[in-house]
Amino acid sequence: MDTGPLFSFLALDLLLICVPGADWAYVIAAGVRGRSVGRAVAGLMAGYALHTALAVAGLSVLVAGSPGLLTALTVAGAGYLLWLGWSVLRRPAVPQAAGAGADGGTDGGDGGADGFWRGAAISGLNPKALLLYLSVLPQFLVTQGGHPPVALQTAVLGALHMACCTAVYLTVGLLARRLLAARPTAARAVSRTSGAAMLGIGALLLAQHAL
Template sequence: MQTTTLAAFLMVDLLLVFTPGADWAYAISAGLRGRSVAPATIGLVAGHAAYALVAVAGLAVIVARSPAVLTVLTVAGAVYLLWLGWGVLRQPAVPASAAAAEETEASGMQTMLKGFGISGLNPKALLLYFSLFPQFIHAGDGWPVAAQTGLLSMVHLTACAVVYLTVGVLARTVLKTRPSAARTVTRVSGAMMIAIGALLLAERLAG
């Protein structure tokens, strides 16, 4: 695979990753709640990695063409986002104290699982692999399609990890001494989760 192809893919992929959405909302919320945003980032990236494995295995086309699978995935993801968003609105995060941070660290696995659920139940991530990746994969350039898909997936996962980690750290650092602003940002994040979940349900019901 040529370096120019990878560079072009990275530019397009970064535009998509930099677009705020449910992943951003969760990274911000996790950054305000805990001492480390690593568990949330790992969970979010793991959800994308699951779709990467599906894409490498060549199953993305099958899943994307199955209305039943996409419907179940969309509804499950939408309901999950609505539930998480409502929870964030009910208990908006503030910058954690030292004691609270230690308590939050103990639930790192739960944080990772929530992150995995947010990105892993989002059909938009699957459609990203199905619609974007084929534009940068060329069967005749000497690389197997699976290898090209795997390389593009690694680039995408790295971009996700860097962006989500940065978003979480910035949210915690910038809002550390501003509890009221932190609550406002968290409420906005929760509202974003609810809005995205509602839009996913509306799109699926309309279809």
């Protein structure tokens, strides 16, 4: 696969990843509450792995060609963002006391398997992921002869996206733990900002499909 499309995709992909959204809010909350950032990121990557597998299988092309199905998925993602945003605003993330639920232990919230599966649901229904896999990624596939099969190119780009997400989200979550753990007021402010952003994105998506 040519390096030109790879680097172009990498630049655009990093730009999209670095725009705060539902994924950021989730890893920040995990870091602030003393839960396992690694488990939260692993859950998010499971959702993106599913997107990649569907794209490799060609299902993304079918979804993109079915306006009704694409609308249904987008509305479902928007509804999930609204629910998450409201939940965050009602219960903003606050620093967890040392030893109380660290690394997804005994806090009973998003620790353990529950935290993993919530992360998978967040990325699986993330409208930004639908935009990437259905609209952005296909633009970097080369279909002329002499190039690897489209399925292989799709797998490579999907794996590159997951690698970039892993690096960025681990950094965000660990920085949140380090910088906000001793600053409850700042942690609540960041959490509420993330919740408001999710509400805004979800409402905007629903409004666009209602017009």
